[in-house]
Amino acid sequence: MAKSTIKIRAKVKGGVTTVKCLITHPMETGTRKDKKTKKLIPAHFIQEVVCTHGANPVMTAHWSGGVSKNPYLSFKFEGGKKGDAVSISWTDNKGGSDSATAKIS
């Protein structure tokens, strides 16, 4: 993939790091119908998002098709320092995946 599907911003303030990320993904539930063909659009959504700080898995999110298209995710954790790497990777129900890393600012 030429362009990453993930945008990450991580900022530390008072020892607490706030991570915000945007992922580009269709997030099809599998219950929506194609207006032209009247057929169901197959489900295609992110099932798992793993966020790590160093070797520490800070948060693992399990999603269903109930999360909006191009999902936004934000969370906070303690122990991050300026310059530390935070990485996020996702896997969808079709086996697709992507990952990205950002430095805490």
Added chain:
Amino acid sequence: MNTSIKRRVFLKGSMAAGVAGVAVSAGLLAPQAVLAAWNEKAFHAKKVDEALSNLMGSAASTPSGDIKVKAPDIAENGAVVPVTVSTSIGGVESIAILAANNPSPLAAAFDMGKGAQGYVATRIKMGKTGDVIAVVKAGGKMYSARKGVKVTIGGCGG
């Protein structure tokens, strides 16, 4: 009564077949352990209680004032409803976000690791007006909070 039991058995059977099918196709396409961790039963459950008991082992949660669910009172577009869950409860293990009136209520479940604080924000889809329920598991106990959201245009149908 009788028919409902039959239906239950049928559902169980088809669900098990579904899980096996996913496992097989996942094995062929991408042999990744992460897919196995995805809780198929919980995410396909049609009821809030059913989803919670599959996800967290119990459907019994205590309403708590220490959980804040931030969501709009009126969502113009049900396809994008911003939800923020924050809690002051210590030792949060996981946070689940459910939309009570969705065909499959469980939208997202977050497992919090070491150092993570009781805070998550995301955007979910809502089919129709209903409660957004946040369930927080901390120290082996379950706490919940809810917030009603009025949806003017549903986000789950075509």
